[in-house]
Amino acid sequence: MPHQIAKKRLSRTDGHRKALLRNLATSFFKHEKIETTSTKAKEVSKVVERLITTARRGDLHSRRLVAAYLTEPAVTKKLVDQIAPALKDRAGGYTRIIKTRVRPGDAAELSLLELVR
Numbered sequence: 001m002p003h004q005i006a007k008k009r010l011s012r013t014d015g016h017r018k019a020l021l022r023n024l025a026t027s028f029f030k031h032e033k034i035e036t037t038s039t040k041a042k043e044v045s046k047v048v049e050r051l052i053t054t055a056r057r058g059d060l061h062s063r064r065l066v067a068a069y070l071t072e073p074a075v076t077k078k079l080v081d082q083i084a085p086a087l088k089d090r091a092g093g094y095t096r097i098i099k100t101r102v103r104p105g106d107a108a109e110l111s112l113l114e115l116v117r
Contacts, residue, residue: 007043007046008039008042008043010039010040010043020040021043021044021047022069022070022071023071024036024040024044024047025044025047025048025051025069025070026070026071026072026075028044028048028113028115029048029051029070029075029078029079029083030072030075030078032083032114032115033112033113033114033115034112034113035100035110035111035112035113036110036111036113037103037108037109037110037111038097038099038109038110038111041097041111041112041113042097044113045095045097045113047069048094048095048113049092049093049094049095051066051069051070051079052079052083052084052087052094053092054066055079055080055083055084056084056085056087056088058080058084058085062080063076063080066079066080083115086117087117090116093116094115094116095113095114095115095116096113096114096115096116097111097112097113098111098112098114099111100112
């Protein structure tokens, strides 16, 4: 039994999970909200919170750290130049998860992950 594991495996290999979280984070910053399963929303929320905290510093090193994780340069620019300065005064809690519906095909619980402004 795995003890003290900080993240869910999401029934994927390490590389697949990492790619999934990177793509979800990029889509989140691109559209400022995404609808996904509740478990994925909770996991990507952790990643997004860390990225926003890093981007809030605004220096070159933090920009490069964010760019190394996100998959699109335009999204990195949007995060560092628009989203992070708007959340400068906020002490964490940049995202909100709202449970929306149950998906008809597989009865998965879906949630809306959105940016708190």
